[in-house]
Amino acid sequence: MIAISSLLVSVSALLASAAASPRLTPPFAPAEWTLDFTEDFDTLNTTRWNLMNGTHGGQELEFYVPEQCSVKDGMLVQTAIEQKAYGHNYTSCWVDTQDKVFFRGGRFEVRARLPWGKGMWPAHWLMPQVRRH
Numbered sequence: 001m002i003a004i005s006s007l008l009v010s011v012s013a014l015l016a017s018a019a020a021s022p023r024l025t026p027p028f029a030p031a032e033w034t035l036d037f038t039e040d041f042d043t044l045n046t047t048r049w050n051l052m053n054g055t056h057g058g059q060e061l062e063f064y065v066p067e068q069c070s071v072k073d074g075m076l077v078q079t080a081i082e083q084k085a086y087g088h089n090y091t092s093c094w095v096d097t098q099d100k101v102f103f104r105g106g107r108f109e110v111r112a113r114l115p116w117g118k119g120m121w122p123a124h125w126l127m128p129q130v131r132r133h
Contacts (some may be wrong), residue, residue, distance in 0.1 A: 037101060041071045048101050054092035061090050068093035102129045
C-alpha cells in the first residue's frame, strides 16, 4: 500500500446568501449577506456530509471508501492510496452534502492544500442538488 496524496480541506466554506433579495444573479450587496453554513471539521459530521462508498461513474481510476477520509487539526484529510479495490487501482475519499445541505446561490470560500504531481486531479465542485449524468 503506497500513500499517494492527501488533500487537506478546511471548509470554512462561507456560504452567504442574499438575505434581502431573492435574486440569484450578482451583484449581491455584501451588507445584505448572512452566513448560512460554516464547517470547521471538529469531527466529520455525517448529518452534513455523505461519505461515498463506490464510484462516481465514468472512467475514474479510484474507488471511493469512507476509510480514506479523516479529520485532523480542524481539517478534512482525504487520502488516495495505490490499492486494488473492486477493479480499480486506487482508493480515495469522496464527500458531498447531497440531500443534506444545499444552497440556491451565494458566495463560497474554501481553504485547501492540494497535492500536485503527474496524474493528480484534485478538485472542488459545486454540484447541483439533482445530478443528471
